[in-house]
Amino acid sequence: xxxxxxxxxxxxxxxxxxxxxxxxxxxxxxxxxxxxxxxxxxxxxxxxxxxxxxxxxxxxxxxxxxxxxxxxxxxxxxxxxxxxxxxxxxxxxxxxxx
Amino acid sequence: xxxxxxxxxxxxxxxxxxxxxxxxxxxxxxxxxxxxxxxxxxxxxxxxxxxxxxxxxxxxxxxxxxxxxxxxxxxxxxxxxxxxxxxxxxxxxxxxxxxxxxxxxxxxxxxxxxxxxxxxxxxxxxxxxxxxxxxxxxxxxxxxxxxxxxxxxxxxxxxxxxxxxxxxxxxxxxxxxxxxxxxxxxxxxxxxxxxxxxxxxxxxxxxxxxxxxxxxxxxxxxxxxxxxxxxxxxxxxxxxxxxxxxxxxxxxxxxxxxxxxxxxxxxxxxxxxxxxxxxxxxxxxxxxxxxxxxxxxxxxxxxxxxxxxxxxxxxxxxxxxxxxxxxxxxxxxxxxxxxxxxxxxxxxxxxxxxxxxxxxxxxxxxxxxxxxxxxxxxxx
Numbered sequence: 001x002x003x004x005x006x007x008x009x010x011x012x013x014x015x016x017x018x019x020x021x022x023x024x025x026x027x028x029x030x031x032x033x034x035x036x037x038x039x040x041x042x043x044x045x046x047x048x049x050x051x052x053x054x055x056x057x058x059x060x061x062x063x064x065x066x067x068x069x070x071x072x073x074x075x076x077x078x079x080x081x082x083x084x085x086x087x088x089x090x091x092x093x094x095x096x097x098x
Numbered sequence: 099x100x101x102x103x104x105x106x107x108x109x110x111x112x113x114x115x116x117x118x119x120x121x122x123x124x125x126x127x128x129x130x131x132x133x134x135x136x137x138x139x140x141x142x143x144x145x146x147x148x149x150x151x152x153x154x155x156x157x158x159x160x161x162x163x164x165x166x167x168x169x170x171x172x173x174x175x176x177x178x179x180x181x182x183x184x185x186x187x188x189x190x191x192x193x194x195x196x197x198x199x200x201x202x203x204x205x206x207x208x209x210x211x212x213x214x215x216x217x218x219x220x221x222x223x224x225x226x227x228x229x230x231x232x233x234x235x236x237x238x239x240x241x242x243x244x245x246x247x248x249x250x251x252x253x254x255x256x257x258x259x260x261x262x263x264x265x266x267x268x269x270x271x272x273x274x275x276x277x278x279x280x281x282x283x284x285x286x287x288x289x290x291x292x293x294x295x296x297x298x299x300x301x302x303x304x305x306x307x308x309x310x311x312x313x314x315x316x317x318x319x320x321x322x323x324x325x326x327x328x329x330x331x332x333x334x335x336x337x338x339x340x341x342x343x344x345x346x347x348x349x350x351x352x353x354x355x356x357x358x359x360x361x362x363x364x365x366x367x368x369x370x371x372x373x374x375x376x377x378x379x380x381x382x383x384x385x386x387x388x389x390x391x392x393x394x395x396x397x398x399x400x401x402x403x404x405x406x407x408x409x410x411x412x413x414x415x416x417x418x419x420x421x422x423x424x425x426x427x428x429x430x431x432x433x434x435x436x437x438x439x440x441x442x443x444x445x446x447x448x449x450x451x452x453x454x455x456x457x458x459x460x461x462x463x464x465x466x467x468x469x470x471x472x473x474x475x476x477x478x
Binding site for chain 1: 115190
């Protein structure tokens with residue numbers, strides 16, 4: 001995992017992608033998306049899986065937030081800070097790499 | 099397979115999320131801490147067939163299993179491993195191979211990759227060839243290191259699993275350097291647990307508290323130095339803790355093991371508990387075994403607990419520890435795990451720790467895992 005950086009704040013220009021060691025998929029028996037990786041399983045809630053599903057290493061954090069703004073009609077500032085916050089947590093946990 | 103370092107962010111909701119298939123107890127190595135039964139060789143002729151294993155995979159997946167470990171013995175001893183990995187992958191399992199590396203040729207590794215294998219856990223015992231070879235009873239060290247490099251070359255995530263005991267506990271620093279050089283993603287120092295062969299050799303394998311503290315300090319320094327390059331687990335042995343391990347996250351909670359002969363087990367060691375009625379997947383549907391069988395219900399939840407567990411505020415954290423250890427060291431599996439300092443049997447742990455340092459203690463030779471070495475028919 002040499003490309004995993006230390007815990008830090010992410011800029012909106014960064015392009016997160018799923019940690020290549022991880023598998024992200026729908027799991028019928030949990031009625032949810034799950035992350036599977038060596039030694040672990042994580043069940044994701046709806047917003048987490050919506051965000052992770054868009055982290056393709058090409059789109060920037062700002063772009064992803066803009067996409068979600070367009071898709072879900074809600075307060076803009078909430079979405080932006082929510083996406084940023086989730087990305088930082090997911091990055092710190094090693095789920096996402098930039 | 100149970101690991102304190104594991105991340106159980108997903109509540110089992112009564113599902114066997116973690117499935118371990120002990121494909122065989124056959125193994126080219128003779129490790130003195132092996133957790134396989136003492137009479138492991140008697141299982142060979144009863145091993146499940148390829149089709150029977152596939153049925154287990156289907157049934158377990160239907161119950162909601164997600165993580166799958168192919169283990170043993172040495173799973174590479176089964177010629178149908180690639181086929182089973184492929185089948186499990188199609189069913190949607192996250193497939194892990196738990197191997198000594200012996201028998202893992204490049205050709206087979208490529209086939210496993212093609213079959214969809216996700217992750218490999220390789221055991222390495224030391225940074226020094228002669229010591230590894232002595233401990234595992236075979237020329238294995240060089241092969242293991244070559245296999246480790248090969249696994250990384252082919253882009254697999256890799257857990258390097260290092261069983262820790264007196265003979266290698268002072269090599270933690272060297273082993274960390276070796277793991278760094280190989281480029282492993284996860285390094286797990288797993289202080290061995292004392293069942294079966296390890297229990298037989300316990301007096302010669304137990305490290306001292308000082309050795310463990312030094313090892314943990316070395317791990318801590320490495321964590322600071324390496325950051326996220328490598329995730330390092332260091333599982334403290336329960337003999338040195340005040341509280342027992344949350345063994346298997348509770349009996350029949352999220353872990354399911356199938357032994358080579360098809361017996362469904364709440365954990366890999368549970369056959370050491372006498373008087374339990376084990377059921378084979380050959381005889382009953384796995385769903386019934388997991389949900390309804392007296393075996394899996396026996397220590398599920400809290401109903402079975404005695405004092406001091408019954409009224410203990412920590413029972414939801416550690417589930418009373420390990421049933422197998424309670425049986426082996428106190429004679430009753432429903433007793434509190436004697437590793438807990440609240441256990442009325444805690445003295446058996448303290449005595450074991452004292453015994454290994456007793457003056458004029460007679461040193462014993464290590465008993466290697468080999469057929470016929472241990473006679474178990476008098477243990478009933």
